[in-house]
Amino acid sequence: MATATSFPVTLPTAIPVREILPWAIFGGLMLALGIYFVGVEEGAAAVFNSAYVHEFVHDGRHLLGFPCH
Amino acid sequence: MTGRLLLRGMLAGLVAALLSFGFLKLAGESSVERAIAFETAADAAKAKASAEEAAAKGQPAPVAAVETELVSRPVQAGVGLLTGVVVYSTAFGGLFALAFALCFRRMADLGPRATSAVLAALGFVAVYAAPMLKYPANPPSVGLAETIGMRTSLYFALILISLAVIIAAGMLRIRLLPRLGAWNAALIAAGVYVAVMIGISLALPDVNEVPEEFPATVLWQFRVASLGGQAIMWATLGLLFGVLAERLMAPHGARA
Numbered sequence: 001m002a003t004a005t006s007f008p009v010t011l012p013t014a015i016p017v018r019e020i021l022p023w024a025i026f027g028g029l030m031l032a033l034g035i036y037f038v039g040v041e042e043g044a045a046a047v048f049n050s051a052y053v054h055e056f057v058h059d060g061r062h063l064l065g066f067p068c069h
Numbered sequence: 070m071t072g073r074l075l076l077r078g079m080l081a082g083l084v085a086a087l088l089s090f091g092f093l094k095l096a097g098e099s100s101v102e103r104a105i106a107f108e109t110a111a112d113a114a115k116a117k118a119s120a121e122e123a124a125a126k127g128q129p130a131p132v133a134a135v136e137t138e139l140v141s142r143p144v145q146a147g148v149g150l151l152t153g154v155v156v157y158s159t160a161f162g163g164l165f166a167l168a169f170a171l172c173f174r175r176m177a178d179l180g181p182r183a184t185s186a187v188l189a190a191l192g193f194v195a196v197y198a199a200p201m202l203k204y205p206a207n208p209p210s211v212g213l214a215e216t217i218g219m220r221t222s223l224y225f226a227l228i229l230i231s232l233a234v235i236i237a238a239g240m241l242r243i244r245l246l247p248r249l250g251a252w253n254a255a256l257i258a259a260g261v262y263v264a265v266m267i268g269i270s271l272a273l274p275d276v277n278e279v280p281e282e283f284p285a286t287v288l289w290q291f292r293v294a295s296l297g298g299q300a301i302m303w304a305t306l307g308l309l310f311g312v313l314a315e316r317l318m319a320p321h322g323a324r325a
Contacts, residue, residue, distance in 0.1 A: 011174060011178065011179075011180055012173075012174075012181075012318045012319070013174060014173055014174035014175050015070050015071060015074075015170045015171075015173060017171070019070065019071055020071045020167065020170045020171055023071040023072055023075055023167060023170075024071075024167045024170075024171075027075050027163055027164075027167060028164060028167060030163075031160040031161075031163045031164050032160070032164075034156045034157070034159070034160035035156075035157060035160045035161070037156065038153045038156045038157045038160075039157070040221060043217055043221060044217050044218045044220075044221035044222070045218075045221075050139075051139055052139055052140070055139040055140040055145065055149075056140050056144070056145070056149045056152065056153075057149055057150075057152060057153035057156075058140070058145045058149060058209075059097075059098065059101055059145050059146050059149060059150040059153070060093075060149065060150045060151075060152070060153020060154050060157065061153060062101060062206065062207065062208060062209060062291075062295075063093050063097045063101070063150070063154075063206065063291075063294065063295050063298055064153065064154065064157055064206070064295070064298070064299070065197060065200075065201055065205075065206035065224075065295050065299065066206075066221070066224070067204070067207070067212060067217060067220035067221050067224050068207070068209070068212060068217070069209065069210075069211075069212045069213070069214055069217065
């Protein structure tokens with residue numbers, strides 16, 4: 001009979017970096033783009049030539065801590 | 070595995086966004102409204118002063134530029150705020166899942182739930198808390214339009230520096246671990262992070278663009294609401310993602 005230990009559960013192994021890398025590059029890029037549109041677009045930099053994105057996310061941009069105006 | 074973690078991170082981020090939005094709506098919107106009221110009153114006073122000055126010189130009153138409202142206030146404070154918080158929080162949820170995938174079993178011999186909780190606490194400090202001590206969140210009417218480029222660069226630079234420093238401190242902790250033990254290695258790493266961040270924050274230029282007459286209570290309430298919204302977001306993300314990751318990673322029947 002196996003003796004009872006205080007840590008009976010073996011942890012899963014670390015995920016190989018090779019497996020993470022493609023997700024990190026593509027996913028990281030997409031997600032950074034999302035943060036850019038909430039935090040920066042039509043403020044310090046602009047992709048669109050309007051103020052609509054800025055005005056729409058205005059309150060969120062302020063309350064999330066991004067510089068605005 | 071990474072793809073499925075990424076999806077769960079974004080899902081946890083979405084739930085975190087809804088809680089954070091609820092809090093910001095309750096605790097933050099009133100100070101945004103009062104800040105906008107201050108701005109409107111200040112603009113009106115300025116327009117009145119220039120009209121009186123023109124009248125004294127016997128000139129016609131200058132026509133005040135009417136600001137066209139692209140998005141109405143209720144939309145900004147409702148769907149707009151929700152969209153902003155959801156996009157931000159879901160994106161950070163995804164990035165958090167990627168960081169988790171890299172740190173799991175490399176940072177410490179902790180299970181998924183504990184790794185996620187520790188990582189979220191560190192993320193909150195590195196991404197929001199430390200940078201906001203130098204460049205705090207500002208309500209509408211605080212901040213000059215001319216300096217938006219500089220302020221944005223400084224803020225993002227400080228976030229990236231803070232992330233780099235906390236990663237370096239984490240690697241230092243792992244190197245010190247065999248010699249100093251878990252407690253002392255963690256203390257030294259934390260001390261190094263704090264010391265380096267204090268030095269960098271003191272070295273970076275100050276930004277103070279609060280108008281002379283701006284009510285201090287509104288500024289305080291706004292900043293506390295911003296801090297609370299972020300704290301709720303990171304706490305939810307860390308705790309919920311941990312549960313989702315544990316379910317995904319635990320071998321069948323071996324869940325504890």
